[in-house]
Amino acid sequence: MTNDEYRDIRSRYREDTQLDSRLAAELRQIASRLVRFGGLPSSYAPYRVWNKEAEEEVFQSWYAGRLVNSGQLQALLDRAATIQAFRRLGERSLRQHVLNQRERSQVQNLYSRTAELLRDDAEFAAFVEAARPQDIWWGLAVWQDPPQFGGGDNDLFAAAWSLGEFEIIRYRADAKKLAPVLAAAELKRFVVGLLDAVTALLTLSLFARVFEQRFDLGAVQLDSFDVEGPEVAADEAPDPLELEQTALAIIAELNRRQAEVLLGTGAEETMDAMAARLECSVGTIVNEQRRIGSIIERHAETDDQRGTLLRKVLDLLHEGGERP
Amino acid sequence: MTWTNCPSFAELLAADADLSDELRAHIASCRRCQALKRHLSPTEVESAVEPLEKESQRRELGPEPGLGSVYAVRGPRSDEYLLAALVDWDGEEAVVVPLSDEVRNATDWDLLLEPELLGYRAMAEVWNHGTVLVEQLSEKIAELGERAAALEALYAAALDGDELATTLPVGPRILSEIDPRNTFQEQEGERAAVYWQPANQLAGVRSVFELVRVQRDELDIAPEELGAVEPGALEQLEAGKLDIGNQVPVAALAELLKRLQVAASRRLEQLIAAAVVATYREPLETRMALPRRRRGMRKPAQTVDRERFAADYARKVVEEMEQ
Numbered sequence: 001m002t003n004d005e006y007r008d009i010r011s012r013y014r015e016d017t018q019l020d021s022r023l024a025a026e027l028r029q030i031a032s033r034l035v036r037f038g039g040l041p042s043s044y045a046p047y048r049v050w051n052k053e054a055e056e057e058v059f060q061s062w063y064a065g066r067l068v069n070s071g072q073l074q075a076l077l078d079r080a081a082t083i084q085a086f087r088r089l090g091e092r093s094l095r096q097h098v099l100n101q102r103e104r105s106q107v108q109n110l111y112s113r114t115a116e117l118l119r120d121d122a123e124f125a126a127f128v129e130a131a132r133p134q135d136i137w138w139g140l141a142v143w144q145d146p147p148q149f150g151g152g153d154n155d156l157f158a159a160a161w162s163l164g165e166f167e168i169i170r171y172r173a174d175a176k177k178l179a180p181v182l183a184a185a186e187l188k189r190f191v192v193g194l195l196d197a198v199t200a201l202l203t204l205s206l207f208a209r210v211f212e213q214r215f216d217l218g219a220v221q222l223d224s225f226d227v228e229g230p231e232v233a234a235d236e237a238p239d240p241l242e243l244e245q246t247a248l249a250i251i252a253e254l255n256r257r258q259a260e261v262l263l264g265t266g267a268e269e270t271m272d273a274m275a276a277r278l279e280c281s282v283g284t285i286v287n288e289q290r291r292i293g294s295i296i297e298r299h300a301e302t303d304d305q306r307g308t309l310l311r312k313v314l315d316l317l318h319e320g321g322e323r324p
Numbered sequence: 325m326t327w328t329n330c331p332s333f334a335e336l337l338a339a340d341a342d343l344s345d346e347l348r349a350h351i352a353s354c355r356r357c358q359a360l361k362r363h364l365s366p367t368e369v370e371s372a373v374e375p376l377e378k379e380s381q382r383r384e385l386g387p388e389p390g391l392g393s394v395y396a397v398r399g400p401r402s403d404e405y406l407l408a409a410l411v412d413w414d415g416e417e418a419v420v421v422p423l424s425d426e427v428r429n430a431t432d433w434d435l436l437l438e439p440e441l442l443g444y445r446a447m448a449e450v451w452n453h454g455t456v457l458v459e460q461l462s463e464k465i466a467e468l469g470e471r472a473a474a475l476e477a478l479y480a481a482a483l484d485g486d487e488l489a490t491t492l493p494v495g496p497r498i499l500s501e502i503d504p505r506n507t508f509q510e511q512e513g514e515r516a517a518v519y520w521q522p523a524n525q526l527a528g529v530r531s532v533f534e535l536v537r538v539q540r541d542e543l544d545i546a547p548e549e550l551g552a553v554e555p556g557a558l559e560q561l562e563a564g565k566l567d568i569g570n571q572v573p574v575a576a577l578a579e580l581l582k583r584l585q586v587a588a589s590r591r592l593e594q595l596i597a598a599a600v601v602a603t604y605r606e607p608l609e610t611r612m613a614l615p616r617r618r619r620g621m622r623k624p625a626q627t628v629d630r631e632r633f634a635a636d637y638a639r640k641v642v643e644e645m646e647q
Binding site for chain 1: 329330331332333334335337350354355356357359360362363364372373374375376377378379380381382383396398402403404405407425428432439442443444445446462465494495496497498499500502503504505507510511
């Protein structure tokens with residue numbers, strides 16, 4: 001598609017009643033390129049293998065679900081002035097979609113495990129019983145005569161955000177099928193933290209709303225319970241090919257400055273030297289390091305694997321270039 | 325070092341000959357892109373897909389800017405627009421509030437916008453407001469309608485440091501430093517800052533002379549590296565001693581300003597015109613003044629022509645820059 005064609009499609013999209021076939025084909029190519037050239041590791045594929053069916057499944061959920069039905073295609077077009085920018089933003093959107101999808105698929109599981117945690121862990125107690133499990137009011141067992149939470153959604157969400165970063169869903173690299181591993185300690189830290197922050201009793205319905213908003217996990221079916229026990233994060237080293245694919249997926253998410261900051265940090269360059277080399281402030285370097293950490297964290301399963309992945313990313317960035 | 329956006333896979337996979345010089349230069353110096361390019365191997369891609377039906381969002385938008393008008397804002401050296409809503413404006417500049425579709429990260433200083441307004445859920449980042457030149461307002465995309473009053477109220481509260489009205493549709497407050505939305509706001513602040521540059525660049529200077537000096541310092545360019553104007557003339561220009569209108573050709577000044585990454589704008593045009601008037605030396609004053617005085621004649625005032633000449637010169641420079 002040429003830039004003139006793109007601009008023409010962009011100018012008409014809002015009022016059109018059907019997607020232009022050239023735009024649809026462009027989106028198909030974005031997805032196909034990302035899948036077939038290693039932009040998405042196979043561990044992200046439904047059933048952990050990228051084949052025609054898996055590519056089609058992911059494309060359809062992105063294209064029909066996220067882009068057209070929820071209006072994100074309009075958002076991409078509004079922002080991209082050229083076809084090049086559209087492709088770049090499209091790739092980012094698809095990567096984000098695939099990561100979100102695999103997390104969203106676990107919301108039910110997360111809800112069930114929260115119910116299990118509140119029920120089985122002695123640190124928690126049910127203070128007000130109810131007919132339906134989702135309406136029982138839970139709190140910390142040590143509390144004396146606590147109030148029920150009476151604030152609004154925003155008060156609850158503000159408290160949830162104030163607890164900082166959490167990785168409550170992780171993935172086993174060695175599983176035959178996509179399987180989440182709930183970081184049990186993280187989940188407990190979050191539940192205790194939230195109760196502490198609001199200093200009031202909460203119901204499972206309220207926890208479900210928090211998961212939906214804070215972790216972007218989608219809506220929970222409150223009457224559904226999964227009774228499987230919690231799994232433990234795998235410590236096995238991932239397959240070398242999968243490791244390389246995941247490292248490339250991380251590199252694809254980085255920007256140029258982040259790649260340089262990562263290389264500098266890996267080479268133990270001082271903050272001041274890095275800031276001077278990259279012509280920015282030390283504060284910017286610190287911010288970039290934090291963002292890099294979040295990206296890697298999202299792809300890693302355990303601390304060990306985080307280290308392995310980080311080394312692989314550095315190796316791939318170093319190839320053919322001098323160390324800073 | 326400039327931080328242009330990294331290209332898409334499509335461009336990384338393209339043959340070198342199909343890339344622009346700028347893109348080739350980016351890839352040659354970007355470790356992220358080099359690493360990906362080394363590990364990507366071309367193969368067939370799928371393009372067959374059924375186009376979907378969608379809802380039309382036809383709407384009539386007046387041509388004039390208004391409170392809550394949503395514009396695609398053009399940025400310097402960027403092929404991405406910043407979507408932003410207008411909160412204040414005059415003939416030269418506009419104060420805008422960036423919009424984002426990452427509503428999950430909304431705080432109490434982000435006004436939530438219903439999907440009907442833009443076609444998708446969005447938020448107006450009032451905390452992230454900034455100033456752009458009116459020339460950057462590329463195209464009007466939507467009007468916030470009734471939400472415009474809420475935007476104005478939130479913006480006014482932000483400026484005055486007032487308490488927020490609890491009835492406004494906003495996100496949850498930030499209660500701690502470790503709230504991950506702080507990181508999101510840092511990123512959004514950086515994303516928008518690029519778009520404030522053209523207005524900031526001109527807001528901080530009183531003349532074109534100063535603008536040239538400041539930009540040259542900022543970009544660390546030596547006088548001899550600027551081909552458009554001789555180093556000696558450049559020194560005089562920066563000191564405000566060069567008759568710009570008569571001694572610097574339109575194309576040369578336009579090239580100089582572009583090289584210094586200054587964007588064409590009405591405000592720039594005014595600065596150039598003022599500089600031309602300030603440094604204008606009437607050739608007659610130097611060549612014919614003495615004989616005229618000897619005959620007891622006085623040259624009539626030329627101020628009107630001078631200003632017209634300056635305005636004409638400035639307009640041509642800006643037009644040349646826009647080409």
